[in-house]
Amino acid sequence: MAIFFFTFFLAIKPLTAGKYAAYVIDAHTGQVFHAENAHGRVHPASLTKIATLYMLFEALDQGRVKLDTKLKISAHAARQIPTKLGIPAGSMISVKDAILALVTKSANDVSVAVAEHLSGSEAAFAQQMTKRVRQLGLKSTLFKNSSGVPNKQQITTAADMAKLLQIVIRDFPNYYKNYFGRKSFTYNGIVHANHNKLLGKVEGLDGGKTGFICASGFNISTSTIRNGNRLITVVMGGETSRWRDQRVISLTNKGFTKFKKRRLDPEFIEQSDLHELQNPRMPSEEPLQQADDFFPDELPQIKHVSYPQSTQTVEARHEIKSLKNMKNIKIQRTKKKEENRGEWGVQIGSFKDANQAHMTAAQLLAKLPEDIEGQVSITHANRKQGNPYRACLIGFSKEAAQRVCYIIEKEGTPCLPFQNQKYRQEKIYTAMNIR
Missing domain, CATH: 3.30.70.1070 (Sporulation related repeat)
Structure with missing residues (x-):
């Protein structure tokens, strides 16, 4: 089995294998503070789970599930590669525990359980999630699974991943506040630490998500708030987790240094990004609209x-x-x-x-x-x-x-x-x- 997985990982030839990309924006306005290969295609890895969580939050908001709703772990879910909770097939997990498992442990088995509960199959969920995020403005993102496990067709950009976290904070601020900053999660007596080691170590950093597969390198999307100003920092293709984390700290600190000079100054904003980032949340059943106002769907x-x-x-x-x-x-x-x-x-x-x-x-x-x-x-x-x-x-x-x-x-x-x-x-x- 180990040989099979090793061979499987080597078979993946990524679009831009571990290519570095970075993007820093003002979460309020979409103003760009740093961009490097921000629109180049990369693999999201477990940053995919931010989109899976968005779909789950939306289902909660619409009353399709509740925090105590039980999700079944199918045989397909139980077969997922690590990281995972390792729940046996046929077991159940609550939506609340599923959220915490995705945010902290980045559990692939739980991600599949969420997908299957919401859409019937993971493949159908990936299609629906792709459609949904494109409605929200993530034009360069394609999902083939719910977790970010290797798939050469699963692609995104650093700019799209920044926008995704921005949208989660905007549309579901309470869920973001309650879950994304958790440093650990206890399930069946086992404590699972958050993979985001920057929590509690970087001033104002209140949440985010990490990711890694061989094709992507070390990825991270973070949100940091200081003096009422919030920056979203995304780094893709880090050489190591430590290098990635240090890069986030550096870019975030530089972003706040520039904040007073550049905040809300339109001449520093990439206009295409500004238009998309300010698009409000839209009902999932409606097509994407071109808008020149803050509430286009309304x-x-x-x-x-x-x-x-x-x-x-x-x-x-x-x-x-x-x-x-x-x-x-x-x-x-x-x-x-x-x-x-x-x-x-x-x-x-x-x-x-x-x-x-x-x-x-x-x-x-x-x-x-x-x-x-x-x-x-x-x-x-x-x-x-x-x-x-x-x-x-x-x-x-x-x-x-x-x-x-x-x-x-x-x-x-x-x-x-x-x-x-x-x-x-x-x-x-x-x-x-x-x-």
């Missing part, structure tokens, strides 16, 4: 609201059924602050209930300093499952949006700045001034 359903002209009172111009009790709200504000509105906003979360979305946004806005004036904006995506109501704060300058995210993230809430070029054209579902 614009057809948006109800127009006149931009308020009064400097004394403002109320929503159109009511939402679930917000009828709010339609008569009148709030005082000063003319001076009214004139300081900008075309930038920040997204702070997605919710199943419109009232919850509004109240969360309103509470966060109330915590901002008096010199920062904004509005609550709730947008609705026409989808039957998931969290259709997006909560945003709008009406900021880009400098204010940056400051708002810094303040909000200190409160423990993920925050994503965006520029709405059509803000003055009233493409807003509903907006209420609350100061």
Whole structure:
């Protein structure tokens, strides 16, 4: 058996065997701080499992599985090569334990169990996962399995892997916070340490994923937050795990050094990456849309609201059924602050209930300093499952949006700045001034 696996690994002739690539971006804006062979084709190895986790998080969000749902370990899953938990065929594992096994142990057997539960077979899951990530903007990625075990056709780029982690943090901030930073995972009395040895050793590094196969070299995708600013650093094709980790530390530190100079400065942003990275999460059943606004999938359903002209009172111009009790709200504000509105906003979360979305946004806005004036904006995506109501704060300058995210993230809430070029054209579902 050992000879078979050795021969199998040697038979893989990768597209760019262990070729080095690196990419560092601002997780909020997609601004590029470092790129080296970032769009060259490489093998993802176990970074594949970040996409598998995204599919699982989406299934949780849509109610198709729960954290206590049991996943069956099939004979195919049990036959996977290491690393794995080594669970016998016919055994069951909960979704929660599966998440932890993927994040920490990088368990190939568990990855297959997730794939088979969600799609019936691993092959079908790989096809669906490829389709999904391409909808999300990963144009150069092709999956043939759920775990990243050797397959010469399974390819990606450093830029796509950075974008993937960015999307996980954006779409599922709570799952990311609860699981990706775990240093260990205990299953059946055995403690499994996280393969990401940078956790707890690098200032602000709060999660990520490692990967290795002979064809790829040592890969890693990490997220680091300092002073409210978050960078995603990807290194592919490292010579050793230690070399890879040191490279991540160096690139991340350099990125934060450059942050003040380059943050939110469009002339430093690769425009193609900016367009794709700012595409919001889209329903999996809908085709990819070309968009020139921050909420492309929602614009057809948006109800127009006149931009308020009064400097004394403002109320929503159109009511939402679930917000009828709010339609008569009148709030005082000063003319001076009214004139300081900008075309930038920040997204702070997605919710199943419109009232919850509004109240969360309103509470966060109330915590901002008096010199920062904004509005609550709730947008609705026409989808039957998931969290259709997006909560945003709008009406900021880009400098204010940056400051708002810094303040909000200190409160423990993920925050994503965006520029709405059509803000003055009233493409807003509903907006209420609350100061």
